[in-house]
Amino acid sequence: MAKKSKSRRSLAKDIPAASELRLFSIPGLPEIRYGDDLAKLVTGAARRAATPFEDGDILVIAQKIVSKSEGALVRLAGVKPSPKALALAARLKKDPRAIEIVLRESRRIVRSDHVLITETRHGFVCANAGVDHSNVRGKDVVTLLPKNPDRSAKKIAGALRKRTGKRIAVIISDTFGRPWRLGLTEVAIGAAGVPVLADLRGTLDRHGKLLTATILAVADELAAAAGLLMDKSKGSPVVLIRGYRYKPCHEPAASIIRPPAEDLFR
């Protein structure tokens, strides 16, 4: 008996504790409208789902409901397309009014072959500047990305802190496509309280070799993980991530934008 217990102890010393991460989707949110207090609604939904917040929790919130709460919606009926939008729309076989909105939200067009890929005013490169008609009430209404998603994230994190007394990080996410690989993944477009990039350069690997090129896009991995529980057909726009070890910090998601001079695919 004594021997067994000893061997178990030495085993426990050799093997580090398994890290564990838990993700919960927060169901039961109502349809979000302009002016809604997301912190209040999400806190209530989390409590009803028996997953009240804890210090260090990370809340990943789909861009769509942030945009709705901020009134970042446009009714197409009132939009007059420019000649440029009309020409692009004819070529892409799209609604010229929607294309007009995309152009207004963009700094520049990156590609306009069979899809319209632009650089948004924030600097993100994505299809249609993030302008989207899915999961919006009304046939001719589109959502825009929040004006300043980092500021939105910070505001929600602050409101959550006030409401719950807990330190909760916030990531605002959207589903972006990417070159070379099919499919969309959830990425971070706004962040507050959590690292966005983890720079491992200068640290050593398992064999003592210097890691020279390793910067991890932590906020995008957190968003992607949350994406696994964001069912677009059922509307689960908020996911809670618990157990991720990080140093709280205020690094904007905008810092993930690759500087133009370093970008080989502009």
Place this chain on the structure above:
Amino acid sequence: MAKKSKSRRSLAKDIPAASELRLFSIPGLPEIRYGDDLAKLVTGAARRAATPFEDGDILVIAQKIVSKSEGALVRLAGVKPSPKALALAARLKKDPRAIEIVLRESRRIVRSDHVLITETRHGFVCANAGVDHSNVRGKDVVTLLPKNPDRSAKKIAGALRKRTGKRIAVIISDTFGRPWRLGLTEVAIGAAGVPVLADLRGTLDRHGKLLTATILAVADELAAAAGLLMDKSKGSPVVLIRGYRYKPCHEPAASIIRPPAEDLFR
């Protein structure tokens, strides 16, 4: 009392159960060598970490240990660089022998400005064709990507099934960079037993609108989630994902490669 209980019941009916996802890193794996039985080593490590496998678990395994077990390593000392490798190496200020290996692993060069981005023989586009010197024992040894990561995943999944009696899906992952956004994320390069792309086109959103462009890169989101627990300095190359709801299937990770005709950034 009766009233309280009733109201709780009706609440439970209105609110769908919170979906939950759990991720565990599997610690305690030894340094992997050529010929090692990964299924055996991982099953043992999971048991010792008190996280034995369950049906439906998804195991995300870092490419590096799969390559090591398959002997996909090259000692630079024996490599004679071609004139093309010498020229590229001089321009990029890299070891010409390492560049030679990258060229051998590549179908074509995508960019060679300050980094070497190529299309691998599998069709993946990434830096240095996935050839890497980190987390390898020996100063002049590099790892290659597994020859056929989908086949490797299938083989490991089959061996896990035999060993545990459980249906366990396998994703082989690597850390890739991407245009426009800084940092690396974990992506799937091999898969067995789990969907790689979830095609939501033709399904309806919350408001009954048809989703027209939504294909989710599920395998990449699973890999990215696992990436959050893969600490490169401590060597946690295996992560278990539990609770993800999916229909078991054999879709190769290779199906995520965007067909050249659709790719605007070749």
